[in-house]
Amino acid sequence: MSRRHFTVEAVVSIGFLGVVLAAFLPSEVIAAAQCNFDKPVGSCTGSISIESSGGSKPSYSAEITVHSSANACSKVEYYLDSTPNTTILRNSNAEPESLFSTKPISKKNIKVKKCTEYEDKNNSNSSGSKSCMPAGLLKEVVAREAGYVRENKWKIDLARKNRLEELQAKKVNSAYVAEMDQFLAQYAPLVEESERLANKAKKCLADPSCSCRT
Missing domain, CATH: 2.60.40 (Immunoglobulin-like)
Incomplete structure (x- = not known):
């Protein structure tokens, strides 16, 4: 994907993942x-x-x-x-x-x-x-959130790379830089939160007092 064609419209679906969890307790x-x-x-x-x-x-x-x-x-x-x-x-x-x-x-x-x-x-x-959380649900959290990070983190990295390249260009397209800034401000926190949730669920799975084994 070229730098010039990387727009918010092209990647806006990054924020449309399904819910983190199914209903539990x-x-x-x-x-x-x-x-x-x-x-x-x-x-x-x-x-x-x-x-x-x-x-x-x-x-x-x-x-x-x-x-x-x-x-x-x-x-x-x-x-x-x-x-x-x-x-x-x-x-x-x-x-x-x-x-x-x-x-x-x-x-x-x-x-x-x-x-x-x-x-x-x-x-x-x-x-x-x-309350403790069912181990099966925690595994679902890990799969969904880690999958979301895997599918979308590269878009965040690419947006940052494109933004930096644009700033280093001889003639800076300020509108494009602003578009990347807006994209990163809106969607980077979602990817970071998914990463945090996946790690938290993994940690809970390893803790018998946190996850329900039955």
Whole structure:
């Protein structure tokens, strides 16, 4: 692929990978949490399942469930195409949401960015409230996220290379450089997050206290 033909339009599909995880542990009935969303206590694992979807051009919708590996007091950040969304989970590890778009909604255009767990004042050891995760699900995370990195990291590397070559050219195309800057700012963090999630899942698989073997 030549430098001049490497445009955002040519690689924008990098952000349209399916969800990180399938739905896992069911919601639990727990005592009402007193969440302190000003005090993050660690990261968690977020996932999204699509319950139903429909609509017609130009108005589409979907009913989803947002999941967190923390039992309470967490936020899951995710993208619908390039639009950021955040779901707050106060007293459960699953929360229903409705999404709307001008394009059909499927797993292909939803991407989990990150999951953050916050202090529960009713539980001084909030990070200890996490449930273990099924080993099979963790293996799925590794396969999907590592695959996403493998398929798309080269695009990030190529964009950086093309940007540098353009800056070193005798006559710099500032519009092209700006386009590469925009692309890198939007999609490089997604690849980096997928890499982090894959590594985190691998580490959890190796820890008997983190992954459920049954």
